[in-house]
Amino acid sequence: MPIVQTINRVLKYIIITVIVVWVTIYLVNYFLLQSPLNKVIKEDCRNQGLVALASFKHRIDYRVLVFDVRKIGKPGGPPAVFRALFQLSKELQDWKFEEVIIAYKGDDKFFLDGTVFEQLGVNYGHKGSRDMLLDVAQNLRFMNGDRVLTKAPGNYAALLQQELKSGSTQIEDSTNRILEKLTVQ
Numbered sequence: 001m002p003i004v005q006t007i008n009r010v011l012k013y014i015i016i017t018v019i020v021v022w023v024t025i026y027l028v029n030y031f032l033l034q035s036p037l038n039k040v041i042k043e044d045c046r047n048q049g050l051v052a053l054a055s056f057k058h059r060i061d062y063r064v065l066v067f068d069v070r071k072i073g074k075p076g077g078p079p080a081v082f083r084a085l086f087q088l089s090k091e092l093q094d095w096k097f098e099e100v101i102i103a104y105k106g107d108d109k110f111f112l113d114g115t116v117f118e119q120l121g122v123n124y125g126h127k128g129s130r131d132m133l134l135d136v137a138q139n140l141r142f143m144n145g146d147r148v149l150t151k152a153p154g155n156y157a158a159l160l161q162q163e164l165k166s167g168s169t170q171i172e173d174s175t176n177r178i179l180e181k182l183t184v185q
Contacts, residue, residue, distance in 0.1 A: 029055045033065065033092070040087035041080075047087075049073030050080040054088065057101065065092070065117070068103040086124045086132055093121030102140075110140050110148060 033054040041047045051071035057064035067085055072078055085102070097114035116139045123132060140148040 025059050029059055036091040037067075037084065037088050040084055040091060044083065044087065047076050047080045047084050049076040050084055052081075052084060063098040063114075065095070065097045065100045065114075066103055066108075067100060068106060070105055082133060082136065083129070085136075086120055086129070089117050089121035090124040091121070093118055101143075108143050110142060112136065112139055112141070 033056065037052060037054040041050055041052065049071070050069070050073065053066075053068040053070060055066050055068070056062050057066050067088065069081055072081060076083075095118075097117055099114055100112045100117040101108050102110040102112070116135065120132060120135065123135070137149055138147075142148060
């Protein structure tokens, strides 16, 4: 009987330890990343309709931030994705991420180098949104490492670059079309 009790006691401790570790990982991700993202989405009414998650990669790799867009709704629409990303970079500008993954509904789509993300945070509020979008466009990569501006399907990459450089007033329409095409892939 003592062996059975010892095994039961050890199993209890293992289960409790696993639960405590899981809850700790969840809380660390929530308070360090998700809470700041919730704050930027809530504080800027232009971000309404955007649902996104922020976490460390695999919840434990603190060198990689995952910005996971779950829903792009009205009234914010696709521009809210970039706006929230810029605002989050401002909130987290003291973090030194190696990489920032942009996912859509849990599927990794793109990534930015961590230094680019950090620079977005430094520039937010000092640089125009068109210039910041151009910075992102020039540095955004597909998960295989190819640059989006050189490998985007159709003429979307050229359209984005042209729109961002031209100062067009139709930037939101172009952004909407480009995001819709790229998130489907």
